[in-house]
Amino acid sequence: MNSISPTTEEAMAAGDHQAPDLSHLTEEEKEHQEKLWKEELVQVEDEIATLRTVLASKMRRSAELKRNLGITVWKEVSEDINQGIKNVKESNVYQTVESKVGQVTKAVTDAPIYQRTTSLIGGITGNITNKIGQMRHSESFRSIEERVGSAYENVKTKVVSRSNSQQSLDEAARSRSSSVVTSPTIPEEKPVA
Template identity: 50%
Template sequence: MEDHNTANLTEPSSPAASVASAEIAAEFAALTVEEKEQRRAEWSQELARVEEEINTLRTVLASKTRHASDLKRKLGITVWKELTDDVNQGVKNIKESTVFQRTESVLKSTGEKTASVFGSITSGISSKLSQMKNSDSMRSIEASVGSAYENVKALSRVIRWRN
């Protein structure tokens, strides 16, 4: 059992804690059996006191929480209102942050530039389509399609007349 407790004393959580743990373990190992027992008894008593204080604080906190809830209920403050207020405050804090404002500025600028680029692309496409529509090739295609449409229409009349 003695080795198990000593092992727990040497579990490092960081390099500094590792050094401190090693020193504590070395000091503890240097104690006599009686001194180790006395130290463990002191720690057990202190642990019991601390746990009792924690339980007392939990009881007091629960009582205060109930009292605060009663007061909020009497004032008409609902959980939903508190949540809404918290969310609104969080959003306000974010919007007021310099990071958000810089990001918003960059996005706005990027959006304006993108709109400008798309506007010029759209304008260019419209101009090209207009040029194509007025070209001799397009007129020739329109004439061919129109002629084909008239031929199909005439053929359709002939087929109906025969039936």
């Protein structure tokens, strides 16, 4: 005899933790209902235990098969992430946002202020490029370039001469720590302007 109304069962299934109202039942009916619930509870808990055992067994077998196939946790996570990204990109929300961003970008680039700003920035960068080109051909820049090249050649010559004398790295380190280190000389032919 099931005397619980469908609305009470629905409330219990929805997570409402209120005990059903049995006040309209006789003591004998209440005891009978509680007995039915206890029997069902035992049955459900047995089923849960069986399902947990089967699930644990299946999970072990799944892990064993994955190991045999070379499927790692990292690979699974990567595939899940990639699938998630694909799902997001294919979603209507993403498509709508992408479309709106495209429309806003077009509106901004078509705006007269954007065109003027682009022209202004293009002019500024063009002027900077011209100035750098002029500076590169100046006497001062060539003088600096020659001095850097000369210093590079001095260092290169010293490194080559040391490697030719077959010094080991340890010997070179010991000789450096015991001697005064001099910097390469830079000829002073032309003053820097």
